[in-house]
Amino acid sequence: MFVARTVAELRAARHEAPGPIGFVPTMGYLHQGHMSLVQAARIDCATVVASIFVNPTQFATGEDFERYPRNETNDLALLEANGADLVLLPGVEEVYTPGDTTRIRVDALTEVLEGARRPGHFIGVATVVAKLFHIVQPDRAYFGQKDAQQLVVIRRMTRDLLLPVEVVGCPTVREPDGLACSSRNVYLTPEQRQQAVALSQSLRAAEAAFADGVRDPHTLRRLVRERIEAQPLAAIDYISLADASTLWELNADIEASALLSLAVGFGNTHLLDNTTLVP
Amino acid sequence: MFVARTVAELRAARHEAPGPIGFVPTMGYLHQGHMSLVQAARIDCATVVASIFVNPTQFATGEDFERYPRNETNDLALLEANGADLVLLPGVEEVYTPGDTTRIRVDALTEVLEGARRPGHFIGVATVVAKLFHIVQPDRAYFGQKDAQQLVVIRRMTRDLLLPVEVVGCPTVREPDGLACSSRNVYLTPEQRQQAVALSQSLRAAEAAFADGVRDPHTLRRLVRERIEAQPLAAIDYISLADASTLWELNADIEASALLSLAVGFGNTHLLDNTTLVP
Numbered sequence: 312m313f314v315a316r317t318v319a320e321l322r323a324a325r326h327e328a329p330g331p332i333g334f335v336p337t338m339g340y341l342h343q344g345h346m347s348l349v350q351a352a353r354i355d356c357a358t359v360v361a362s363i364f365v366n367p368t369q370f371a372t373g374e375d376f377e378r379y380p381r382n383e384t385n386d387l388a389l390l391e392a393n394g395a396d397l398v399l400l401p402g403v404e405e406v407y408t409p410g411d412t413t414r415i416r417v418d419a420l421t422e423v424l425e426g427a428r429r430p431g432h433f434i435g436v437a438t439v440v441a442k443l444f445h446i447v448q449p450d451r452a453y454f455g456q457k458d459a460q461q462l463v464v465i466r467r468m469t470r471d472l473l474l475p476v477e478v479v480g481c482p483t484v485r486e487p488d489g490l491a492c493s494s495r496n497v498y499l500t501p502e503q504r505q506q507a508v509a510l511s512q513s514l515r516a517a518e519a520a521f522a523d524g525v526r527d528p529h530t531l532r533r534l535v536r537e538r539i540e541a542q543p544l545a546a547i548d549y550i551s552l553a554d555a556s557t558l559w560e561l562n563a564d565i566e567a568s569a570l571l572s573l574a575v576g577f578g579n580t581h582l583l584d585n586t587t588l589v590p
Numbered sequence: 591m592f593v594a595r596t597v598a599e600l601r602a603a604r605h606e607a608p609g610p611i612g613f614v615p616t617m618g619y620l621h622q623g624h625m626s627l628v629q630a631a632r633i634d635c636a637t638v639v640a641s642i643f644v645n646p647t648q649f650a651t652g653e654d655f656e657r658y659p660r661n662e663t664n665d666l667a668l669l670e671a672n673g674a675d676l677v678l679l680p681g682v683e684e685v686y687t688p689g690d691t692t693r694i695r696v697d698a699l700t701e702v703l704e705g706a707r708r709p710g711h712f713i714g715v716a717t718v719v720a721k722l723f724h725i726v727q728p729d730r731a732y733f734g735q736k737d738a739q740q741l742v743v744i745r746r747m748t749r750d751l752l753l754p755v756e757v758v759g760c761p762t763v764r765e766p767d768g769l770a771c772s773s774r775n776v777y778l779t780p781e782q783r784q785q786a787v788a789l790s791q792s793l794r795a796a797e798a799a800f801a802d803g804v805r806d807p808h809t810l811r812r813l814v815r816e817r818i819e820a821q822p823l824a825a826i827d828y829i830s831l832a833d834a835s836t837l838w839e840l841n842a843d844i845e846a847s848a849l850l851s852l853a854v855g856f857g858n859t860h861l862l863d864n865t866t867l868v869p
Contacts, residue, residue, distance in 0.1 A: 318752060406752075410836075412697040413716070413750035419691045437692070438751075445752045471692035472717075473597060473685075473724045557689075 312391045314398045318446050321399045328358040334449030339363040340380040341389050344484040344492035348453040349393040351481050360447050361390050362399040369435030380494055406442055414438050417464050423558050424460050424551055437468045444476055452476050457483040457491050459572050459585040491584045503577035506542035510575055510584040513538035517571055521588045526564040528552040539575055548574035555587055565590055591670045593677045597725050600678045607637040613728030618642040619659040620668050623763040623771035627732040628672040630760050639726050640669050641678040648714030659773055685721055693717050696743050702837050703739050703830055716747045723755055731755050736762040736770050738851050738864040770863045782856035785821035789854055789863040792817035796850055800867045805843035807831040818854055827853035834866055844869055
């Protein structure tokens with residue numbers, strides 16, 4: 312496994328590497344969710360490239376950029392063990408050259424859910440993903456379904472800008488009790504961690520109701536809400552049931568793929584989870 | 591010369607073409623200025639790709655998108671005669687897929703000069719150039735110095751987004767009397783056309799003063815202004831003397847490369863010209 316710490320090193324190594332090129336962009340502090348992306352790329356592609364870059368522009372002032380967890384040694388060991396060929400660890404001054412003023416925005420999709428809660432967040436995400444795509448020039452790029460809105464935004468940007476990259480969404484990986492893997496799970500106290508299982512449990516309950524024929528979005532949201540509200544340490548940011556492509560909130564009965572997503576705060580830690588309901 | 595009317599056709603042809611790939615994006619109604627770009631690409635590159643696409647998003651409501659001059663037959667003949675290998679004429683619905691909401695903005699640089707006169711113009715320019723770069727994937731792209739701010743914006747965007755493209759600026763091509771070639775020159779009445787020569791003449795006068803040691807930006811702007819104001823049909827939009835990289839308007843004596851640029855209206859036709867003063 313070759314570790315490139317500059318764009319030039321990555322490009323030189325990528326130039327020699329056989330295609331197709333699979334790419335897994337990450338912010339590091341890797342867990343089984345990231346490893347499932349590397350494994351998916353490993354099956355599909357001759358060369359697997361991963362990046363570790365904690366992107367400052369997707370954090371707002373007061374968010375956890377400075378304290379975002381980092382563990383480079385462990386990350387590199389995990390990537391090597393899971394078969395990555397190239398790893399890009401670029402310096403922030405190379406990704407954001409001094410004087411950088413270029414930003415990519417994906418309107419409409421980014422004004423709801425995480426975008427409403429975190430203004431500017433998806434401008435930072437879209438911009439850094441485009442930069443990383445330009446550096447790595449992958450044939451395919453792998454993202455987790457756990458960050459569902461991020462996946463929708465990246466798919467849209469890639470399509471709109473005619474980027475020659477296939478965006479592949481991979482299933483959410485979970486802890487044994489169902490909690491979605493996240494780098495931010497380490498922030499949870501034992502009690503918060505215990506109550507956090509309600510996120511996935513409420514989604515499973517909604518899926519069961521949906522399987523039983525419930526199509527009314529208000530009923531399904533309420534079912535989720537009641538289960539989260541039963542946890543004394545949980546503070547709901549949002550519970551959304553929206554069209555899976557446009558992210559428009561649904562009021563009428565579900566007739567097309569719908570994204571049921573939720574964000575819940577435990578102290579300063581915000582957890583996300585979601586499921587897609589397909590009629 | 592192969593004419594591709596879809597992205598898929600262009601990509602298939604480009605895939606077979608030898609590198610390096612030179613790219614000349616245009617809005618058609620080609621003139622000697624465009625041809626100089628094709629010729630520059632022809633010298634540098636094994637394959638020359640041109641595009642003709644009148645980009646709707648860089649025109650504001652009420653601007654001349656609908657009446658922008660078009661002449662595909664003549665354009666294709668000129669491109670063939672000047673040695674282009676591939677021409678892309680994409681449909682608007684392929685460049686802007688229904689539901690497209692992604693835009694690229696280059697802050698700071700685009701808030702002055704043409705950007706101030708035409709709000710949103712450079713968002714349209716930056717977005718379509720990125721799309722065309724993603725379709726064609728050129729090694730080098732050629733733009734005229736005549737649209738000086740556009741060139742600065744595209745250079746900045748290409749650098750900021752780490753696009754693997756070398757942006758090449760080419761000298762302005764002029765009519766025998768000095769008027770910069772422009773697709774919009776056809777709109778000028780004979781009297782307007784005669785008076786329009788004052789644009790280039792005023793720039794030559796400023797260059798002469800600069801060569802004689804004049805470094806004060808106010809003096810240089812005034813010198814240009816007086817020559818334009820002597821033309822009864824000319825209405826000045828702006829006369830700017832700015833840092834050539836940041837486009838910040840200069841107030842102190844010129845100490846680094848400075849862009850002297852002007853926009854002048856004749857009726858509804860806005861003409862641009864510029865020169866770079868290098869101390």
